[in-house]
Amino acid sequence: MKETVEELIQEAILELNEQMEEDRKVSYSEDLKLIGVNAALESISFVTLIAILEDLISDRLGKNIIIVNDRAFSQERSPFRSVGSLAEYVTGLLLETE
Amino acid sequence: MNIDFIENILEDCKENHAVITPEKAYTYEDINQKLKDCLRYLDEHGVDAGSVTGISADYSAEAIALLLALIKRDCIIVPISKTLRNSERLIEIAQCESVFDCDTAIETVAEAKENGNAAIRFHTTGVKAGHKMLLGLKNRGVPGLILFSSGTTGEPKAALHDLSRLLEKFKRPGKSLKTISFLLFDHIGGFNTLLHTISHGGTIVTTPSRMPEAVCAAIEKEKIELLPTTPTFLTMVLLNKLYERYDLSCLKMITYGTESMPEHTLKLLSAILPHTTFKQTYGLSEVGILSTKSEDSGSLWMKVGGEGYETKVVSEVLFIRAESAMTGYLNAPSPFDEEGWFDTKDRVERKDGYLKILGRTTDLINVGGEKVYPIEIESVLLQLDGVLDARVYGEKNPIMGNTVAAEVLVAPDNNNTDFIKALRNHCGEHLEKFKRPVRFFLTESILCGERLKKKR
Known part of the structure; x- marks a missing residue:
C-alpha cells in the first residue's frame, strides 16, 4: 500500500508542478519538506497538493479520505513535515478504511 | 392614493395591449x-x-x-x-x-x-x-x-x-418598450418593471414558464423589445445556443441585475446580439431601483444614482441614501445609520465616476487573508473550452481558513479527471495562486435556484 501511496504523491507533485512557475517547481524525494519553516511549498500550494492527492486516491483507489484533519494536527510530529511522513500517514488512513 | 397617472393611461391607451398571456x-x-x-x-x-x-x-x-x-x-x-x-x-x-x-x-x-x-x-x-x-x-x-x-x-x-414615495418616479413621462415579464412582482425588479410598463402604456408579455427555452420562444413570437433578466438566465441562453434556434434580434435592450455578471459572458453576448443594448440594473428591496447607465454594452462599469438617490463608497463598499427607501423591516432592526445611509454590502471598484460591482462582501472568500471574488474566478473558468457554467464558493480549510472551490458544469464527455487537470492548468495560467480553486467538482446539471440566480 505504501508504495501505491508514494506513486500517487509523485503523480500529485507532477500535476502541481504543471501550474507552478519554473523556479517554484519541486522534485519528488522522501525528504522533501512540505510545510513549516524552509518548506518547499507555500501553504496554498501545499493545500492544493493535498487536494490533488485526495482526488487521485478517490479516482484510483475508490476511497474518499480527508488528509488534513484534526488528528493530523494533534500528532506530536506533523505528518506533513516530509513526503516520507505524508506517505506513511496517508497509508495509515487508507488501511483504517479497509 | 390618487392614481390618476395610471388611470389616465388606462383611458388614453384603451386599445393598446397591456398584458399578453399565452392564452x-x-x-x-x-x-x-x-x-x-x-x-x-x-x-x-x-x-x-x-x-x-x-x-x-x-x-x-x-x-x-x-x-x-x-x-x-x-x-x-x-x-x-x-x-x-x-x-x-x-x-x-x-x-x-x-x-x-x-x-x-x-x-x-x-x-x-x-x-x-x-x-x-x-x-x-x-x-x-x-x-x-x-x-x-x-x-x-x-x-x-x-x-x-x-x-x-x-x-x-x-x-x-x-408606496406613495416608491410610485413617485412613475409619474414622470417616459416611454415603455414591449417587455417580457421575467422577475416576479414580489421582487423589487419585477415590481419596478410592471409599474413602469403600466404607467407608460407599454405591454407586458407573460410566459408559461421561466425556463430559457419558453422565454426565447415568446421573445421571437411576440417581438419583445425589452428583456429584464439575470446573468444566470443569459448564461443558459448561451449554453443552449438558443440564439441560433430563436430570432432574438427584436430585442432592443437586455437589462441584467440581481447578481454579478461574468465579464466573459457579457462579451460573448454583446458579440452575438450586436444590435441589442445591454444595461446593468441596480436595486435592492430596501432602497428601490436606482437609475443606471452602463459605460457601453460590453462593459460592467456603470453610473449609479438618479433623482432621489445619493451614493458613497466607504472602504470599497457602496452605501446608498434614498428618498424612496423603505420605512424599515417589520422583523429586524433598522439597517440605516443615523444619517440614513444603507450599507449595500456590495464591494465596488471606482473609475471616473463609474462603478463596477465586485461582489457581495458576504460572498467574498478570504484565503489566508487574501480576498477572492467568486465572479472573477467564474469568469476565468468560463474561458476554457468545455466549461458550460461555473459556480465558485469558499470552503473551510484548517490551514488557509478558507480555500476556493468550484462547481463546474460540463458536457458528459468532459466529466472526468483529465478535465479537472485541464481546469487546474488553465487557472494556473490565468490566476494568482491564492485565487485558484483548490477543489473542482464537475457536474452535468444546472447550478441555479428557481429565480434563475446562482446559489451562493
Whole structure:
C-alpha cells in the first residue's frame, strides 16, 4: 500500500508542478519538506497538493479520505513535515478504511 | 392614493395591449374594467384603507388590476409569488389580515362569479396587524408594499415601503418598450418593471414558464423589445445556443441585475446580439431601483444614482441614501445609520465616476487573508473550452481558513479527471495562486435556484 501511496504523491507533485512557475517547481524525494519553516511549498500550494492527492486516491483507489484533519494536527510530529511522513500517514488512513 | 397617472393611461391607451398571456391579450380597457371589478370586490369584502393584504399570484391581468385597486384603496400590499414554498410563513411575518389568491386561468371576477368559480379567492386570516410601522402608514393614509429580502440564511426580512414615495418616479413621462415579464412582482425588479410598463402604456408579455427555452420562444413570437433578466438566465441562453434556434434580434435592450455578471459572458453576448443594448440594473428591496447607465454594452462599469438617490463608497463598499427607501423591516432592526445611509454590502471598484460591482462582501472568500471574488474566478473558468457554467464558493480549510472551490458544469464527455487537470492548468495560467480553486467538482446539471440566480 505504501508504495501505491508514494506513486500517487509523485503523480500529485507532477500535476502541481504543471501550474507552478519554473523556479517554484519541486522534485519528488522522501525528504522533501512540505510545510513549516524552509518548506518547499507555500501553504496554498501545499493545500492544493493535498487536494490533488485526495482526488487521485478517490479516482484510483475508490476511497474518499480527508488528509488534513484534526488528528493530523494533534500528532506530536506533523505528518506533513516530509513526503516520507505524508506517505506513511496517508497509508495509515487508507488501511483504517479497509 | 390618487392614481390618476395610471388611470389616465388606462383611458388614453384603451386599445393598446397591456398584458399578453399565452392564452389571451388584454387591452388597457380590459384592465380598467377589471380594476373597477376589483374595487367593487374590495368594497364587498370590507377591505379598507390600511388593511394588510396578501396577493398570491403570478403575472396576470387580474393580479395587475387587483394590485392597482389595492394601491388606490391605500392598502398595504404583500405580493407573494405562486412558486414560493414558504408563503404561509411570509403571510404571517407580514401580518396579512386577508389574502387574495389569483387564479390566472379565469377571466374576470364577474364572469367567475357567474360560473360559480372564483378567479380571485379571498380569505381573512383572523390577524389584526398591530405593528407600529404598519399602523404608521395607515394613519398617514398612504398605501404600502412589503417585499421580502432574499437572505440565504435565517428568516426572510420583510421590508415595508411607503408606496406613495416608491410610485413617485412613475409619474414622470417616459416611454415603455414591449417587455417580457421575467422577475416576479414580489421582487423589487419585477415590481419596478410592471409599474413602469403600466404607467407608460407599454405591454407586458407573460410566459408559461421561466425556463430559457419558453422565454426565447415568446421573445421571437411576440417581438419583445425589452428583456429584464439575470446573468444566470443569459448564461443558459448561451449554453443552449438558443440564439441560433430563436430570432432574438427584436430585442432592443437586455437589462441584467440581481447578481454579478461574468465579464466573459457579457462579451460573448454583446458579440452575438450586436444590435441589442445591454444595461446593468441596480436595486435592492430596501432602497428601490436606482437609475443606471452602463459605460457601453460590453462593459460592467456603470453610473449609479438618479433623482432621489445619493451614493458613497466607504472602504470599497457602496452605501446608498434614498428618498424612496423603505420605512424599515417589520422583523429586524433598522439597517440605516443615523444619517440614513444603507450599507449595500456590495464591494465596488471606482473609475471616473463609474462603478463596477465586485461582489457581495458576504460572498467574498478570504484565503489566508487574501480576498477572492467568486465572479472573477467564474469568469476565468468560463474561458476554457468545455466549461458550460461555473459556480465558485469558499470552503473551510484548517490551514488557509478558507480555500476556493468550484462547481463546474460540463458536457458528459468532459466529466472526468483529465478535465479537472485541464481546469487546474488553465487557472494556473490565468490566476494568482491564492485565487485558484483548490477543489473542482464537475457536474452535468444546472447550478441555479428557481429565480434563475446562482446559489451562493
